[in-house]
Amino acid sequence: MPQFLDASQADFEAAFNALLSAKREDSPDVDATVADIIADVRARGDAAVIALTEKFDRITLTAERLRISTDDIAQAIDQVSEEDRAALELAANRIRAYHDRQRPEDATWVDDSGAELGWRWTPVSAAGLYVPGGLASYPSSVLMNAIPAKVAGVARLAMVVPTPDGVLNPLVLLAAQISGVDEIYRIGGAQAVAALAYGTDTIAPVDKITGPGNAFVAAAKRRVFGKVGIDMIAGPSEILVIADADNDPDFIALDLLSQAEHDESAQSILMTTDAGFAQAVSDAVDRHLLTLERRAIAGASWRDFGAVITVPDLDTAAALSNRIAPEHLELCVADPDALSAQITHAGAIFLGQWTPEAIGDYVGGPNHVLPTARSARFSSGLSVLDFMKRTTLARMTPAALRAIGPAAERLASSESLQAHGLSVTARLRKLND
Amino acid sequence: MPQFLDASQADFEAAFNALLSAKREDSPDVDATVADIIADVRARGDAAVIALTEKFDRITLTAERLRISTDDIAQAIDQVSEEDRAALELAANRIRAYHDRQRPEDATWVDDSGAELGWRWTPVSAAGLYVPGGLASYPSSVLMNAIPAKVAGVARLAMVVPTPDGVLNPLVLLAAQISGVDEIYRIGGAQAVAALAYGTDTIAPVDKITGPGNAFVAAAKRRVFGKVGIDMIAGPSEILVIADADNDPDFIALDLLSQAEHDESAQSILMTTDAGFAQAVSDAVDRHLLTLERRAIAGASWRDFGAVITVPDLDTAAALSNRIAPEHLELCVADPDALSAQITHAGAIFLGQWTPEAIGDYVGGPNHVLPTARSARFSSGLSVLDFMKRTTLARMTPAALRAIGPAAERLASSESLQAHGLSVTARLRKLND
Numbered sequence: 001m002p003q004f005l006d007a008s009q010a011d012f013e014a015a016f017n018a019l020l021s022a023k024r025e026d027s028p029d030v031d032a033t034v035a036d037i038i039a040d041v042r043a044r045g046d047a048a049v050i051a052l053t054e055k056f057d058r059i060t061l062t063a064e065r066l067r068i069s070t071d072d073i074a075q076a077i078d079q080v081s082e083e084d085r086a087a088l089e090l091a092a093n094r095i096r097a098y099h100d101r102q103r104p105e106d107a108t109w110v111d112d113s114g115a116e117l118g119w120r121w122t123p124v125s126a127a128g129l130y131v132p133g134g135l136a137s138y139p140s141s142v143l144m145n146a147i148p149a150k151v152a153g154v155a156r157l158a159m160v161v162p163t164p165d166g167v168l169n170p171l172v173l174l175a176a177q178i179s180g181v182d183e184i185y186r187i188g189g190a191q192a193v194a195a196l197a198y199g200t201d202t203i204a205p206v207d208k209i210t211g212p213g214n215a216f217v218a219a220a221k222r223r224v225f226g227k228v229g230i231d232m233i234a235g236p237s238e239i240l241v242i243a244d245a246d247n248d249p250d251f252i253a254l255d256l257l258s259q260a261e262h263d264e265s266a267q268s269i270l271m272t273t274d275a276g277f278a279q280a281v282s283d284a285v286d287r288h289l290l291t292l293e294r295r296a297i298a299g300a301s302w303r304d305f306g307a308v309i310t311v312p313d314l315d316t317a318a319a320l321s322n323r324i325a326p327e328h329l330e331l332c333v334a335d336p337d338a339l340s341a342q343i344t345h346a347g348a349i350f351l352g353q354w355t356p357e358a359i360g361d362y363v364g365g366p367n368h369v370l371p372t373a374r375s376a377r378f379s380s381g382l383s384v385l386d387f388m389k390r391t392t393l394a395r396m397t398p399a400a401l402r403a404i405g406p407a408a409e410r411l412a413s414s415e416s417l418q419a420h421g422l423s424v425t426a427r428l429r430k431l432n433d
Numbered sequence: 434m435p436q437f438l439d440a441s442q443a444d445f446e447a448a449f450n451a452l453l454s455a456k457r458e459d460s461p462d463v464d465a466t467v468a469d470i471i472a473d474v475r476a477r478g479d480a481a482v483i484a485l486t487e488k489f490d491r492i493t494l495t496a497e498r499l500r501i502s503t504d505d506i507a508q509a510i511d512q513v514s515e516e517d518r519a520a521l522e523l524a525a526n527r528i529r530a531y532h533d534r535q536r537p538e539d540a541t542w543v544d545d546s547g548a549e550l551g552w553r554w555t556p557v558s559a560a561g562l563y564v565p566g567g568l569a570s571y572p573s574s575v576l577m578n579a580i581p582a583k584v585a586g587v588a589r590l591a592m593v594v595p596t597p598d599g600v601l602n603p604l605v606l607l608a609a610q611i612s613g614v615d616e617i618y619r620i621g622g623a624q625a626v627a628a629l630a631y632g633t634d635t636i637a638p639v640d641k642i643t644g645p646g647n648a649f650v651a652a653a654k655r656r657v658f659g660k661v662g663i664d665m666i667a668g669p670s671e672i673l674v675i676a677d678a679d680n681d682p683d684f685i686a687l688d689l690l691s692q693a694e695h696d697e698s699a700q701s702i703l704m705t706t707d708a709g710f711a712q713a714v715s716d717a718v719d720r721h722l723l724t725l726e727r728r729a730i731a732g733a734s735w736r737d738f739g740a741v742i743t744v745p746d747l748d749t750a751a752a753l754s755n756r757i758a759p760e761h762l763e764l765c766v767a768d769p770d771a772l773s774a775q776i777t778h779a780g781a782i783f784l785g786q787w788t789p790e791a792i793g794d795y796v797g798g799p800n801h802v803l804p805t806a807r808s809a810r811f812s813s814g815l816s817v818l819d820f821m822k823r824t825t826l827a828r829m830t831p832a833a834l835r836a837i838g839p840a841a842e843r844l845a846s847s848e849s850l851q852a853h854g855l856s857v858t859a860r861l862r863k864l865n866d
Contacts, residue, residue, distance in 0.1 A: 087843035094837070098550055101540060109534075116784070117531060117798050122777050124811050138848050171847055207810040226666065229811030233659065248863065254856035261852045293851045336828070343824070344555050351549070351828035354860060358853040359829060362841040365550050366825035377640040378557050378662030380823040390813040391776070392799035395769070395784035396792055404527070408795040410520035414604055415571050418726045419694045420791035423687035427787060430681065 002268075002282070002306030006275075007316055016309075020323060020374070024236055024265040024305055027215045034219040037190040038198075045200035052191040057133070059166045061186070063202045068168070068184045076170040077177065084171060091363045092143050092178045098365030099151045102384040108393060115400040118393040123153035124229070126204065127387055128196035129181065130211035130221075131172060133162035133188050139175035140361060144368050144382065145211050146179030152387035157181050158206055160196060162188025188213075193220035197228045208387065212369075231382060235372040236265035239357055240326035242317045243281075244333045245274035247353055253284035255330060258358050260301035261294040267305040269324070271317045278308045318342035325376040328357045347376045398431050435701075435715070435739030439708075440749055449742075453756060453807070457669055457698040457738055460648045467623045467652040474627035479635050485624040490566070492599045494619070496635045501601070501617045509603040510610065517604060524796045525576050525611045531798030532584045535817040541826060548833040551826040556586035557662070559637065560820055561629035562614065563644035563654075564605060566595035566621050572608035573794060577801050577815065578644050579612030585820035590614050591639055593629060595621025621646075626653035630661045641820065645802075664815060668805040669698035672790055673759035675750045676714075677766045678707035680786055686717035688763060691791050693734035694727040700738040702757070704750045711741045751775035758809040761790045780809045831864050 005015050040048040046063045054060050108118030127149045131142055142159070149157050159176050161169070163186045176184055185203060187195065193213075199205030209221060210231040221230045239259040243252050256268035272278050285306075289299050311317045318339060321329060325345035333339055336351040343349060347370030350357055361368045369382035396404075405424045412421035438448050473481040479496045487493050541551030560582045564575055575592070582590050592609055594602070596619045609617055618636060620628065626646075632638030642654060643664035654663045672692040676685050689701035705711050718739075722732050744750045751772060754762060758778035766772050769784040776782060780803030783790055794801045802815035829837075838857045845854035 083843055084847055087840040087847075090837065090840040091844060094544075097544065101542075107534060111527075111530065111798070115797070119799070125777065135849075140844055140848065226806070226808070229808070248859070250859050251856065254852055254859055257852040258850065258856050261850060288852070288855075293849070298852065340826070344558070345822075346824050348825040348827070351826065354831055354834050355827055355829040356856040356860060358845060358850075358856045359834070359838070359841055360825075360827055361853060362844045363837045364548065364827045364829075365544070366552070366827055370825075371822075373659070375659070375662070376822065376824070378822060381825055383823065385818070389778075389804075389809065389811060390816065391779050391809070392781040392793075392803075392814055393773070393784065394781070394788055394793055394797045394799055396788040396797075398787055401787050401792070404523065404796045405792070407520040407523040408792055410516055411524060411573055411795045412791060414517055414520075415573065416568075416726070417691065417694060417791075419687055419690040419721070419731065420794060422721075423684065423691050423789040423791045426681070426683050426687055427789060 002302055002308055004278070005307060005309045007309060007311045007320065016320065019307055022305065024267060027218070030215050031219050034190045034216055034223060038194040038220060038223055041191055041194035041200070042198050046202050049187055049191050049195050049200060052189065053187050056189055057162050057164045059163065066185050066187060066202050068173070068186050072168065073173050073177065073184065076168045077174045079170045080174050085174065088139060088143070088171070088175055088178055091140065092147060094363055094365040095143050095147045096151060099148045099384050103151065104385060104388065113400040113403040114397045115404070116395040119390050120393060121388045121390050123155070124208045124387050124389065125154070126156040126158065126206040127154045128206040128209040129157060129159040130193065130209060130213050130217055131159060131161040132213055133164050136212070137161065137169050137172050139171040140368065141212060142172055142175035143179055146176065146181050148367065148382060148384045149387045150180045152384045154387050156183070156206070158183040158185065158196065158203065160185045160187050160192035162186070162192070190216045190220035193217060193224060197224035210382065210386065231369065231386060232371060232375065232379060234369070236267065237262045238267040238326055238372060239328040239330065240269045240271060240321055240324055241330040241332060242271045242314070242321060242339065243277065244272065245277040246334065247277070247332045249277065249280035249284045251353060251356070252281045252332065253288055255356050256281070256285060256302070256306070257288055257292065257298050258356070259328070260298040260306065261292065264297050264300040265305070266301045268302060269307045269309065271309045271311055271320065273311055273313060273317070275310050278310055282308055314339055315342070321346070325374045327370045327372045327376065328360070330355070330357055345376045347371045347381050401427060402431060435735055435741055437711070438740060438742045440742060440744045440753065449753065452740055455738065457700060460651070463648050464652050467649055467656060470623040471627040471653060471656055474624055474633070475631050478633035482620055482624050482628050482633060485622065486620050489622055490595050490597045492596065499618050499620060499635050501606070501619050505601065506606050506610065506617065509601045510607045512603045513607050518607060521572060521576070521604070521608055521611055524573065525580060527796055527798040528576055528580045529584060532581045532800070532817050536584065537818060537821065546833040546836040547830045548837070549828040552823050553826060554821045554823050556588070557640045557820050557822065558587070559589040559591065559639040560587045561639040561642040562590060562592040563626065563642060563646050563650055564592060564594040565646055566597050569645070570594065570602050570605050572604040573801065574645060575605055575608035576612055579609065579614050581800065581815060581817045582820045583613040585817045587820050589639070591616040591618065591629065591636065593618045593620050593625035595619070595625070623649045623653035626650060626657060630657035643815065643819065664802065664819060665804060665808065665812060667802070669700065670695045671700045671759055671805060672761040672763065673702045673704060673754055673757055674763040674765060675704045675747070675754060675772065676710065677705065678710040679767065680710070680765045682710065682713035682717045684786060684789070685714045685765065686721055688789050689714070689718060689735070689739070690721055690725065690731050691789070692761070693731040693739065694725065697730050697733040698738070699734045701735060702740045702742065704742045704744055704753065706744055706746060706750070708743050711743055715741055747772055748775070754779070758807045760803045760805045760809065761793070763788070763790055778809045780804045780814050834860060835864060
C-alpha cells in the first residue's frame with residue numbers, strides 16, 4: 001500500500017521530508033570492475049572489446065563483425081510490421097519538428113566602445129549513443145537521443161547496443177535508421193562506453209556520449225567524463241500528478257501505473273484537493289494491479305514508493321511540487337495554465353486531462369530524457385543544445401582598446417598578472433606613438 | 434626552450450599527437466580525504482566546518498562568524514582605490530551587457546494535430562560560488578561567475594572564500610558586492626563545497642555550485658555532483674595564437690606569456706606561416722622572461738609546454754587548431770573572419786591584432802570561464818544558461834489525442850509497457866463513447 005499523507009496534518013512536514021529524501025536505488029559499487037574494463041579497452045582495443053562481449057553477451061565476434069552490417073540491419077528491419085514502422089515514423093517526425101525549434105541562434109553586435117562581440121554555435125563532431133540490450137532496449141529512446149544529435153548537425157553518430165546471445169532488436173535498428181544513425185556496433189556495457197570514448201582500431205572515438213544504461217554503463221560514463229562529454233546519469237523514473245476531483249480516476253490510476261511499471265524503484269505520486277477522489281484513484285490502481293502484465297514491478301513500486309497526498313488547495317500543491325522538482329508533472333485541473341505558472345522546477349509538464357504522460361514518452365514531440373531525483377532544480381531534459389557548443393567572439397578596434405584597455409591594465413595589476421597588463425600596454429603604446 | 438615543430442616535416446604528425454596528448458597536470462589523489470570531509474560536514478554541520486577552517490586556514494570561528502558581516506565587508510571595501518573600483522565597475526557593466534543577451538526565450542506553439550507544445554526557462558533558485566583564497570583569489574572570477582547567475586535570475590547567490598589567517602581580500606569583496614552576491618562565508622576547501630551542497634544550520638543548501646578551486650575543491654565538486662549541479666572541472670589555462678608575419682612580435686610574445694604566467698602547467702602555442710616571425714616571437718618571449726615578475730612560473734610553462742609550430746598556410750593552421758580545440762584562440766591574421774569561419778572547436782576567439790586575450794579575461798564582456806584540455810570539442814564557456822533550466826510543455830486536445838494517440842499505443846505495445854498504452858486507450862475510449 002502506498003503512503004497516504006494529508007498536508008493539513010501536523011506531522012505532514014516530517015513525512016513529506018522523509019518522502020523527499022527516500023533513497024530509491026542502491027546502485028551496486030561496480031567502480032573497480034569498470035576501471036579495469038576501461039583500462040583493458042584502452043590497452044588492447046578491439047581485442048578487449050571482443051573478449052568482454054564474449055564473456056557478457058555470449059557471442060563470439062571478430063573486429064569486422066563488431067559493426068552491424070547494412071545487410072544485417074536491412075534483414076532485421078524487414079521483420080517490422082507496417083503499423084510499427086508508421087508509428088515510429090510519426091514519432092520521429094514529431095520529435096524532429098519539436099527539436100528543430102531548439103536550434104540556437106548566433107549573434108554579433110558592435111557596442112558603444114566600438115568593440116565587436118558575439119558568439120557562434122557549432123555541433124559536436126562525433127557523438128556516441130548507448131542503447132541498452134534486453135528488456136530495456138527501447139526504440140523510443142533511440143529516437144529521443146539520436147534525433148536531437150542530428151538536428152544539432154552532428155556529422156557522425158555511432159550507436160552501441162549489446163545483442164545478448166546474438167539477438168538483434170528490429171525496432172531498435174529501424175529507429176536508428178529513421179533517426180539517421182551512421183554506425184551501429186553490437187557491443188554494450190562499460191567496454192562499449194570505453195570504446196566510444198577512447199576509440200579502437202575499428203571504432204573511432206567520439207566527443208560526447210549519451211543514452212541510458214545499467215550501473216556498469218553509468219559508472220563508465222562517470223569515469224570517461226572529461227575525456228568526452230556525457231549526458232546526465234539518469235535515476236529511476238518519477239511522476240507527480242496534481243488532480244482535482246473533476247477527473248476520471250481510471251485515467252489517473254493508469255498514468256501513475258505507467259511510471260510504476262518501468263521499474264520497482266520508480267515513484268508515482270498523486271496530489272489532490274479531494275480525499276474521496278484520492279481513494280477512488282487508489283482503488284482503481286489496485287484494480288488494474290490485478291491484471292496488468294507488469295503487475296509485479298508496478299505493484300512493488302506503488303507499494304514501496306507510491307504516495308497519495310491530500311492538499312487543502314492548489315497553491316499548496318504547487319509549493320510542494322516545487323520541493324519535489326518532479327521529472328514528469330501532470331496538471332489535471334480545471335485551469336492547468338494558472339497552476340503551471342506557479343511551477344518553478346519540473347522536467348516536463350503535461351497540461352490537462354487529455355495529455356497522459358505516455359504521450360510524452362513516444363509521440364508528443366518534447367524529449368523523454370528528463371532530469372530525475374530532484375535534479376530538475378538545476379538541470380534540463382536532453383535537447384539540441386546538448387550536442388552543440390558555443391564559441392564566444394571578440395574584436396577590439398584601436399578605439400575600443402583605447403576605451404577599455406586601461407581598465408584591463410588596472411585589473412591585471414591588482415591581480416599581479418603583469419604579462420596580462422603588458423599585452424594591453426604594448427598595444428596602447430603603439431597606438432599612441 | 435619550447436618545442437619547435439614544422440607541419441611540413443615528415444615527423445610532424447607524431448610530434449603533434451604527442452603535444453595533443455601531453456599530460457600537463459598530475460592532480461594529487463585527494464578523493465579519500467575529501468570523502469571524509471564531506472561526511473564530517475554532513476554529520477556535524479557548522480561544527481565540522483569550524484573545526485576544518487581552524488585546521489586549514491588557522492582562524493577560529495563561531496557559527497555566527499562563518500558569514501562575513503556587512504560591516505566587515507564595508508570596512509574592507511573602503512580600502513579599495515577609486516581607480517580599482519572604476520575598473521571593476523566598467524568590467525561588471527560590460528560583462529552584464531554581454532550576458533544579458535544570452536537570456537533564452539520561452540516558446541509555445543500549436544501544431545497541425547492541434548497539440549500545444551513549448552518550453553519555459555526558469556532560474557536555479559539558489560547558487561553557490563566558490564572563490565579560492567590566497568594568490569589565485571581573483572576579483573575578475575567573481576564577476577565572471579556571479580553576473581551570469583544574477584542575469585539568469587538566481588534569487589539567492591551564496592559565495593564562499595577562504596580567508597587564510599583571517600585576511601580578507603577587499604577587491605574580491607567589492608566584486609561580490611558589485612555583482613549582487615547575497616551572502617559571503619569565510620570558508621573554503623572541500624568543507625565549503627560540502628556546506629553549500631548539503632547545508633548546515635547556518636548555511637542553507639544551494640542547487641548549483643560553480644567556480645574554480647584546487648584539487649580538494651575539484652574532488653569535492655565531483656562528489657556532490659548529482660545532489661547539486663556543478664560547472665566544469667577546469668584544467669590549466671591554454672592559448673593558441675595563429676599569426677601571420679604582419680604582427681608585432683612583442684604583442685604576440687606577451688599574449689603567450691599572459692597564459693604562461695598563470696601556472697607552470699599552462700600551455701601557450703604559436704602557429705605561424707613565417708619561420709622568421711616564429712623566431713622573432715621566441716626571441717621576444719626570452720627577452721621578457723628576463724624581467725617578468727612571474728618569470729619563474731611563466732618560464733617553466735613556456736619551457737615545458739610551450740610550442741612554436743610553422744605551417745605552410747592558414748588552412749593547415751585551422752585544421753590543426755580544430756584538433757587542439759583551444760580554450761583561447763587568437764587570430765592575428767589579415768582576414769581573421771575568413772579564418773574564424775574555419776574554426777569548429779574553440780572556447781573563445783579573439784579577432785585581429787588589437788584584441789589581446791587579456792581583454793577577454795577582464796573587460797571584453799564574454800565569460801572567461803572556458804573549456805580547457807580539449808573539452809571545447811563538446812562544451813562551452815560559462816553562461817546564463819548554466820544557471821537556468823528548461824521545462825518542456827505539452828497539451829493534447831481531444832482531436833490531437835485522436836490523431837497521435839494510436840501511434841503511442843502501438844509503440845507502448847512494442848515496448849511491452851501495457852499501462853503506458855492503456856493510459857491512452859482509456860482516454861480514446863471515453864472520447865469515442
